[in-house]
Amino acid sequence: MFRILVRGLLLMLLTGAVNAAPVFVFTAIPDQDETQLKLRFQKIADYLQEELQTEVRFVPVKSYAATITAFRNNQVQLAWFGGLSGVKARELVPGSIALAQGIEDPEFKSFFIANSSTGLMPADSLPESVRDLTFTFGSKGSTSGRLMPEYYLRETFGESPNDVFSRVGFSGNHSRTIALVESGAYQLGALNYKVWEAAVADGNVDTSKVQVIWETPTYPDYQWTLRGDMDAVYGEGFSDRVQQALLKMTDPELLRSFPRSGFIPASNDDFEPVRKVAKAVGLLD
Amino acid sequence: MRFTKAMAIPTYRWPRGVRTGLWFLLIALCCVPFADLEVSSLDPWTDLGRLLQGFISPQLMEPTLVIEALLATLAFAFAGVALAVVCGFLLALAFHHPLMRGFCALMRSVHELFWALIFLQFFGLHPLTGLLAIAVPYSGIFARMFAEILDQVPKQPGYALPARSGYLSALFYTRLPLAWPHLVSYASYRLECGIRSSAILGFVGLPTLGYYLESSFSQGYYPEVAALLILFYLLVATKKLWLRRWTLPVFIIGSPFFMGEGMPIIWGNVWRFFSQDIVPSPLRGSDPTWQSFADWSSNILLEQALPGIWNTLILSQIALAVTGIFALCLFPLISRHCFSAAGRMPGHILLVIARSTPEYLLAYILLQLLGPSMLPAVIALAIHNGALIGYLTGRNSNEIQLRLSAPERRVDRYCYELLPRTYPAFLSFMLYRWEVIMRETAILGILGIQTIGFFVDSAIQEIRFDVALLLIVIAAMMNIMVDMIARRIQQNVSR
Incomplete structure (x- = not known):
């Protein structure tokens, strides 16, 4: 049984x-x-x-x-x-x-954005004057917010981001990167161009306070x-x-x-x- | 020569405890030049204003989600602490063995968030991850405290037992009944810590309050943040109302049903984690060489561990000193020798709020407001721990009887009566807290401050669990060492 x-x-x-x-x-x-x-x-x-x-x-x-x-x-x-x-x-x-x-x-790309207090203007390459500013990536594991920006920074300056900037942070995600650069917590940031364009289109970003200064080649x-x-x-x-x-x-x-x-x-x-x-x-x- | 000798005035030597405190202060001051204490956000006041505005008009997100999160927070806390009480008690019985002592020290020297990050890698987002993340470190903590409590029980009743009474009879009939009230009160205090830990686990993805706090905060929905925080304070403050002798079993038995379903555990993952993932990568290949292993480890030590350890030490020493200053300023607020019962009320409320806010959460909030540097971390650690030690010191001061000649003026009474007499207790609370502050400092790295937790988080983000585990072990060793030094100092001071 x-x-x-x-x-x-x-x-x-x-x-x-x-x-x-x-x-x-x-x-x-x-x-x-x-x-x-x-x-x-x-x-x-x-x-x-x-x-x-x-x-x-x-x-x-x-x-x-x-x-x-x-x-x-x-x-x-x-x-x-x-x-x-x-x-x-x-x-x-x-x-x-x-x-x-x-x-x-x-053919994706990253945007480098800057707070207007830096006085940086859009250019065809990253200017030497970004040196010693503060900079934030997105997430540590992001392609458009970390890997590619880091790669192009190394290519431009021949140094690691830690040596180029006075402070390097990781905001966590692309939306946070916009918010932090807009508020001035960081002077520069790098992010996914799609997220930036969507935020601008939806009116979620004050473009008088933060703007794109450089875009990377595509990947x-x-x-x-x-x-x-x-x-x-x-x-x-x-x-x-x-x-x-x-x-x-x-x-x-x-x-x-x-x-x-x-x-x-x-x-x-x-x-x-x-x-x-x-x-x-x-x-x- | 003889002349000067005869004229020498007997020099005053500060009491040992005071000297210890001043040494800590001096070390902290020496650390300041090396610390990054900048306010880097351009406009911290706007954000702070928005946060405060949120508190004026809090707004609850979807109620079912919030209730689920609250229940999950309690569920993980109750189940985790209950499991830890049982394991901790069993471990306490064998605590005299040096190996067991070391084992428990290791369990409690790893922060619950680190445990959660470890379990997440092979259990995934399963309730077991949260349960063990609380139960493992708390078992180590309980083992030590329970062993100490059981040791302090008077020995005399044991002598009255019949000659051939066994170990268990002696335990159950003489030691346990005497130790019981102390065990219960300590476990109840730990339950409160468990609720805090459980809330924080949400930050790594478990379905507790921290999960929603993090997402509302990172999106700048301050009214939602405020509502969640208010709920959390209410939960902790009303503990006495809903936690009764008869509700406790209900909570513990009910807790497994409120942890969320998560994702199924696949045991192959557990095996893979221990057999491959945590094996140092140069040893994983078919022909491991010592050379490659040496390169690997020296690289991690130089690039990650050393900067991490350095920043952790700097930050925690400064935080410790500021905590002490905070505590000494705060404790009179709740001392009966300084204020009337009504006058102590605001102090009590302030201290309850400050000490029930987890330092991780405070640091997270302050980081958003002040920008990334060590400053928000120092303030967060000092607020939480300062309020806790201030509370304990205040309670201690309420137990002392003033001398008849004690000064009348409050300031004089504080300086010449209360401070000297509560100082030894204050110092021992501080020494005990030192290790906790160190452990918290390490974990704050996850938020972006470059303490050792930052490098652990990076390694995990890069799926390099071998590196992450090595760094966690290094952090644990630091905590164990600080714990040992603190105890040595304590013995010296109280000699």
Whole structure:
């Protein structure tokens, strides 16, 4: 009697585990104000759930590293990464693939912004007069807010940012960078050009107090990355279906929240330049 | 020669305790030139004004979210502290063993936020991360305190036991009943600390109050920040009302249900963390050489550990001195020898608010207002710890009976009666707090001040857990050393 009960229980547990397709979880690097991110990705979750016919959940995290770790730990299966975080994540999870990127992402760039008290004006290169000012990056793990600005600073001055500026900080995200340079907490900052343009368009920044003084050359940035073992879990062809769903996202409201004008296919090799720069700067081994 | 000798006046030597205090003050003053104490924000007053305005018109964000966050904050605190009480008590029974002592010292020398960052790497955002982040360091703290309390229990009742009574009988029939009230009161004090720790864990992503505080703050939604802070103060201040003997089991049993669901644990990740991630990267390859390992470690030591240790020391010594000054200025506010019962009320409120605000949160707020330098950190550490020590010293001063000849004027009474008589207690609180301040200083690096926590955070952001762990161990060693020095000084002073 007892044995039958135990067997029955075991069987129930087993079938339960097999039948219920695990929830498909995705996350994103917290590169902007959280309210905006939540709005954006809740819409995406609803959209993907509709398209993929499986339960989809968005999990917000507090740092770039936490995004990579959750992806690596298979606690999320899909992520909207930046260039650097995507390269790191794919290195840590063999078989994972870059599925899609924004139309703007192959030619992304960073803006250097300055508080008006510095008197700096837009120029074709970073002027020598930025020396010994205070400067803030975005997050430590950001491509457009850390890696690329640092790379171009090193290229321009031949020194590390710590030696160029009197103080170097990490604001945490691109929205904070704008706020800190606008308030004068830092005199200079570097950030994602898309976030800047969106903030200006929405009237969230006082352009009499802070303005763009230089833009970097272009580089590949954001992309959707999926773990490699998804077909085995969610059924044959699942990865393709995810990719298709992302590519055929045309709802202007969804796209505007990124903000991107659409999504195009991406491959791991597209981000090779980012990997090389990260190695050169010492952010990758 | 003989002449001068005969004329020599007997020199006055300051009491040992006073000299110790002055030495600490001198060290702090020597640290000041090396510290970065600049106010770098152009206009700190506007932001401060906006924050205060927020307090005048607080605005609650979505109530269900707030209630969930409040419950999660309590849940992690209760479950974590309860688990730590049990583990700490068991560890306390074996505390006389040097190995066990070292083990407990290691557990408590690592800050709960560092523990959380470690557990996050393999448990992910699972309730277990928050639970253990509180339970592990608190177990170490409980082990030491419980062992000390059990040791101080009078030995006489034990002699009355029958000759062949076992260890457990002696424990349960003689030591435990005598120690019980002290154990309970200490555990209750720790629960309050647990609520603070739990709130702070939100800053790294757990669903407690800190999570929403951080996001509202970083977006400049000050009315929401104010509402959350007010709620937090109310929660701590009303503890006596909702925490009763009969509600305690309800809270502890109920807590696992309010920690949020998080993400499932995958045990392979745990194994990978211990077998690969924390192994120094040069030793991970197929043919590790000592040369590469030596390069790796010397590089970390020179580039990260040394600057981190230096800044941590500088900042914590200055903070310690300012804390002491704050405490000495604050304690008369709640001393019955200085103010009437009604007059002490504002002081009490001020001290409760200041000491129940976690220093991490204070530093975060001040950093936003004053800009990034050591100054906000010093102020934050001094406000929180100064209020705590001021409270303890004030309570101590209430226990002393004034001499009949004690001065009437309040200032004289403070200088010539209260200060000298409470000073020994004050100094021992300070010495005890030294290690705590050091530990907090290290953690404030996560906010961007370049103490050792800054480098730990950077290593974690770069997914270099081997580096992060090495730096955390170095921070732990610093704390253990400071703890040992503090105890040595304490013994010297009270000799």
